[in-house]
Structures are given as structure tokens and as C-alpha cells.
Amino acid sequence: MNAQIFAEWLHRQGHHVVRTESSYWFDAGPRVFQAFPYHWVIQPSPQELRALMLGKGIVALRYSTPVHAPTGCISYHVIYDKQTYALESLDRRSRQNVRTGLKNCGVEPVSFERYAKDGWLLEMDTLNRQGRQKKQREETWRRQCMAAADLPGFEVWGALADGCLAASLLTFQMEDCCVMIFQQCRRDYLSARVNNALAFVVTQTMINRPNIRSVFYALHSLDAPSGIDEFKFRMGYEAKLVRQRVVFHPWLQPFANRFAHTVTARLLRPYQGSYTLAKAEGMLNFYLQGKRPLDAQDWPECLVDRKSELCEASHFREENTEG
Numbered sequence: 001m002n003a004q005i006f007a008e009w010l011h012r013q014g015h016h017v018v019r020t021e022s023s024y025w026f027d028a029g030p031r032v033f034q035a036f037p038y039h040w041v042i043q044p045s046p047q048e049l050r051a052l053m054l055g056k057g058i059v060a061l062r063y064s065t066p067v068h069a070p071t072g073c074i075s076y077h078v079i080y081d082k083q084t085y086a087l088e089s090l091d092r093r094s095r096q097n098v099r100t101g102l103k104n105c106g107v108e109p110v111s112f113e114r115y116a117k118d119g120w121l122l123e124m125d126t127l128n129r130q131g132r133q134k135k136q137r138e139e140t141w142r143r144q145c146m147a148a149a150d151l152p153g154f155e156v157w158g159a160l161a162d163g164c165l166a167a168s169l170l171t172f173q174m175e176d177c178c179v180m181i182f183q184q185c186r187r188d189y190l191s192a193r194v195n196n197a198l199a200f201v202v203t204q205t206m207i208n209r210p211n212i213r214s215v216f217y218a219l220h221s222l223d224a225p226s227g228i229d230e231f232k233f234r235m236g237y238e239a240k241l242v243r244q245r246v247v248f249h250p251w252l253q254p255f256a257n258r259f260a261h262t263v264t265a266r267l268l269r270p271y272q273g274s275y276t277l278a279k280a281e282g283m284l285n286f287y288l289q290g291k292r293p294l295d296a297q298d299w300p301e302c303l304v305d306r307k308s309e310l311c312e313a314s315h316f317r318e319e320n321t322e323g
Helices: 003-012 046-056 092-104 112-129 138-146 187-192 194-208 230-234 258-271 275-290 301-322
Strands: 017-019 024-029 032-036 060-065 073-080 106-109 154-161 164-174 177-185 214-219 238-248
Touching (some): 003 017, 003 032, 060 275, 073 275, 092 194, 154 194, 164 187, 164 194, 177 187, 177 194, 187 194, 238 275
Antiparallel strands (some): 024 032, 060 238, 154 164, 164 177
8 A cells, every 4th residue: 555545535535636756745725735645754855845836836835854854843743663552551541541441332443434424423523622613514524535435555443332433533554554544533432431442452453463563643733732642642652753844935935924923823812713724823833933943942742851852962963064
């Protein structure tokens, strides 16, 4: 399974997909393109980025680049890449939550048809619970789900409780990496710990497959609540250091400044659930942060305890390069 299959899935949904020397890109928003596969860490040349934006009329690009790259916002990928995964891998609280979840539900593969039908309610419930308003119709959701039904590498897993789909998870195997794409849960079953059971069983299943070496759970979000990844870390996943780079069209760069970010952030306050405003504020924030030295950036909470070590190593590399 490879990136071309994932690109076909996006194409079937109506997305515009572009292939460049370093990566694939798709329109994650109006004239805003995101690099994929999400777990790739790339270093495209300025010429490649400029040609892509000018040739396709793109307003902004977003991609993950190495932590030693000269620019980019300090960030992370949520990944599990150890050889085994078991209850013993988790802390006491998470072990108990998994056991509780497994008593309250069964975790198994489910059909794309059921996912397309029942998963819509879970998706809406999840977005509402997180305070995120995403303009999506049920028809669009169904097309998104069914577009993957006959493509190799895609799987749907569900936590079934009381005869209903309590939580769901869409995955895709990209070469030797399993990518978690969407996860949803009905709020009525959160206290039953079905999310813990689902994440545990799927992670353990994937890690036990001989052709999978890692599981990619999430990319550090532009706009999600700061603690949204805490659940994943408690489930044994780790934050892999990267930089996320946002690049604006050359004509727009002079306007991508602190004033624009301040105005966008103020506009967002009365519309906290606005998907478009939240993404715009996040893009501007990542762009401005990425232009600052590492030690002057605002570090994600999960990386703060590694800041000193990483900044010292970065200064050491810079001094050697200058020498």
C-alpha cells in the first residue's frame, strides 16, 4: 500500500492532489494545501515550493520538516514505534481504563457501509464535544467513507456496545506505517472507556503485524484544544519532534504578520467553533512562530521538558556550521 492509493481516496472525494519532487499535496482548505503522507518529514527546496504555489494559485502550504531545519514551528507527530504493545506498556490508570473498556464493549472490524451510516452521528457528536464547527453534510461524510471501501490498505474498526457503534476508527496502512485517520466516539460511552479499548486493540493488532513498524496517531493540530493529544500519550504513544512549516504565497507574505494574527485571533473569540477562522489563526501562528529561533518559540506542553536539551543541541550545530 502506498501514497498513490491514499491520493486516489482523496481524489474520489473531490480533492485536488498534486505530486512534487518531495511529497504529495492536497487541498485541505480553499487554496491551502497540506503535504501527505502525514508521517513523512520532508525538506522541499524554495524553488519547489515557489513553483507549486505560483503554478497552482495556492495561498499557503503546510508540511512537516526535520527539527534541525532552519525554520518552522516546533511541533510533533504522535507515534508508537516500539516492537511490542501490551497493557504493561501503559501506566496504572490507563491499564484500568482499557480493562474497563474491554468489559463494556467489543472491538472488531466493521463494514464501510455501517461506518458511513452510523459513524456520521459519532462524527457530529465528537466535533460538537470539542467545540469545533466543521461545515460538513452527511452526504459528504458518506462519500468520504465509501470512497475507501474498495481501496487496499483501508480498514474500519469499531467499539460495539449495547448493539450500537459506540466509537470508530478509520486506518490506512502506508508502507510499513499504520496511519490513524479519523476517530469518533459517542459522548454517552466516554465514561465506559470505549475509546481506550478501541485504541488499545487497534494499536496492538497493528504492531503485531509483521509488515508494520509504527503507528501514526496524529499530527500536532493547528487549532485543537491543547490537551487533545493527552489521551494518546497516556495510551503509550510518544511525541516525535519535528517542525511544522507554513509557507504563504510570495505576494501574501508581507501581510502575514503579527497584526494579521491579532485581528484573526480577535475575530475568533466570539466564534470559537469556526473551522475557517480557527485554521487561519493556527496557520498564521505557526508561520510566525516558525520564523523565530527555537528557544524563543512557544513550545507545546508535551515538549517543554525537552526544550533546553534541544535548543542547546541546535546552537551547537549552528556554531559548528559557522565554523
